[in-house]
Amino acid sequence: xxxxxxxxxxxxxxxxxxxxxxxxxxxxxxxxxxxxxxxxxxxxxxxxxxxxxxxxxxxxxxxxxxxxxxxxxxxxxxxxxxxxxxxxxxxxxxxxxxxxxxxxxxxxxxxxxxxxxxxxxxxxxxxxxxxxxxxxxxxxxxxxxxxxxxxxxxxxxxxxxxxxxxxxxxxxxxxxxxxxxxxxxxxxxxxxxxxxxxxxxxxxxxxxxxxxxxxxxxxxxxxxxxxxxxxxxxxxxxx
Amino acid sequence: xxxxxxxxxxxxxxxxxxxxxxxxxxxxxxxxxxxxxxxxxxxxxxxxxxxxxxxxxxxxxxxxxxxxxxxxxxxxxxxxxxxxxxxxxxxxxxxxxxxxxxxxxxxxxxxxxxxxxxxxxxxxxxxxxxxxxxxxxxxxxxxxxxxxxxxxxxxxxxxxxxxxxxxxxxxxxxxxxxxxxxxxxxxxxxxxxxxxxxxxxxxxxxxxxxxxxxxxxx
Numbered sequence: 120x121x122x123x124x125x126x127x128x129x130x131x132x133x134x135x136x137x138x139x140x141x142x143x144x145x146x147x148x149x150x151x152x153x154x155x156x157x158x159x160x161x162x163x164x165x166x167x168x169x170x171x172x173x174x175x176x177x178x179x180x181x182x183x184x185x186x187x188x189x190x191x192x193x194x195x196x197x198x199x200x201x202x203x204x205x206x207x208x209x210x211x212x213x214x215x216x217x218x219x220x221x222x223x224x225x226x227x228x229x230x231x232x233x234x235x236x237x238x239x240x241x242x243x244x245x246x247x248x249x250x251x252x253x254x255x256x257x258x259x260x261x262x263x264x265x266x267x268x269x270x271x272x273x274x275x276x277x278x279x280x281x282x283x284x285x286x287x288x289x290x291x292x293x294x295x296x297x298x299x300x301x302x303x304x305x306x307x308x309x310x311x312x313x314x315x316x317x318x319x320x321x322x323x324x325x326x327x328x329x330x331x332x333x334x335x336x337x338x339x340x341x342x343x344x345x346x347x348x349x350x351x352x353x354x355x356x357x358x
Numbered sequence: 359x360x361x362x363x364x365x366x367x368x369x370x371x372x373x374x375x376x377x378x379x380x381x382x383x384x385x386x387x388x389x390x391x392x393x394x395x396x397x398x399x400x401x402x403x404x405x406x407x408x409x410x411x412x413x414x415x416x417x418x419x420x421x422x423x424x425x426x427x428x429x430x431x432x433x434x435x436x437x438x439x440x441x442x443x444x445x446x447x448x449x450x451x452x453x454x455x456x457x458x459x460x461x462x463x464x465x466x467x468x469x470x471x472x473x474x475x476x477x478x479x480x481x482x483x484x485x486x487x488x489x490x491x492x493x494x495x496x497x498x499x500x501x502x503x504x505x506x507x508x509x510x511x512x513x514x515x516x517x518x519x520x521x522x523x524x525x526x527x528x529x530x531x532x533x534x535x536x537x538x539x540x541x542x543x544x545x546x547x548x549x550x551x552x553x554x555x556x557x558x559x560x561x562x563x564x565x566x567x568x569x570x571x572x573x574x575x576x
Binding site for chain 1: 427428514518519539550560561564
């Protein structure tokens with residue numbers, strides 16, 4: 120194996136700019152997708168635990184469909200197919216006037232996929248921690264909706280902060296899919312620099328360390344939340 | 359909005375079937391190779407020697423933090439360099455899949471083995487069985503049964519993951535469909551077909567795994 124090491128490529132103005140820009144896009148897409156995933160996941164998770172049979176069925180359908188189509192295929196559906204099957208005016212707006220169309224599409228696609236996974240966790244949390252508290256909450260005189268909103272839901276959500284950590288990490292990894300539709304995030308930029316310089320070791324090491332650092336930050340943040348208000352805090356609380 | 363032409367699917371069915379065959383090959387190699395390597399990693403992680411357990415857990419943690427796309431690029435770049443001559447992207451993709459999925463299979467095997475209660479291996483040792491015999495005769499049969507639904511779930515994930523070889527231009531099912539989609543300008547038909555096919559295969563496997571898990575003694 121003969122390979123000319125040259126770590127200085129990482130510090131050349133152009134390439135360094137590309138790589139840091141890629142890192143920034145990875146962080147932006149990850150955070151935005153995670154916001155979508157949490158919102159969708161909590162709403163679908165609530166519907167999945169609702170007393171109405173049709174709400175439960177619809178939520179179950181959403182989870183089954185979005186979890187069983189590969190995320191990359193979903194991304195292509197949103198990006199290539201959606202503008203063709205909606206009314207012409209809206210399709211044209213999607214193609215022409217939507218700001219940052221690739222990034223926005225990626226956030227929607229990744230967020231809706233991850234949302235289905237989050238919904239399963241939310242349902243499990245409500246079922247395991249929230250639902251058993253409902254009789255006690257009702258006995259205090261709260262109406263059913265109040266008992267759910269004030270007791271079962273918040274406690275169910277606090278219990279799942281731990282399991283949500285790995286969903287958050289999965290969302291970060293999914294952000295790399297956006298390169299297929301042209302978002303220049305971290306993986307795309309490292310590939311880009313490799314194509315220009317042939318210094319694959321150096322740039323892919325940069326990307327690898329980038330993902331490891333983001334992963335550590337996510338784990339640390341979720342651990343902090345868990346200790347403050349999550350399942351770890353609930354377990355420590357005096358009975 | 360143009361008219362739909364579903365005939366494009368029939369006309370390209372041979373090409374699509376070749377793509378599906380490649381997807382199946384990737385799933386098979388990634389699962390068999392990943393399980394074997396994952397099994398070794400799991401035994402290393404459970405070992406009391408830190409020299410074995412620390413590198414294994416580091417490997418698993420790193421692999422689980424990286425996006426598969428980046429791992430595919432790593433091997434696409436590394437494998438020809440290591441061999442010293444260009445090889446097709448299939449060889450590097452297969453290697454990337456085995457090494458990547460091994461980290462996930464490792465966690466499944468580890469969970470399966472740790473679920474068998476400690477007392478059982480002590481009892482096995484007390485009857486005079488050797489460590490390897492305890493593992494083979496007492497722990498593994500129970501661990502394997504508990505692992506089955508998780509392995510099925512992971513196979514579904516691997517099958518979904520195979521679509522990512524798109525980034526190294528291997529013609530798996532999705533990539534084959536995307537080639538037809540851009541050649542004939544039939545994105546709607548082709549991607550809808552791909553979505554439906556994946557949905558049917560993955561959903562039925564997921565449901566089978568759930569069904570199997572419900573039948574297991576807990």
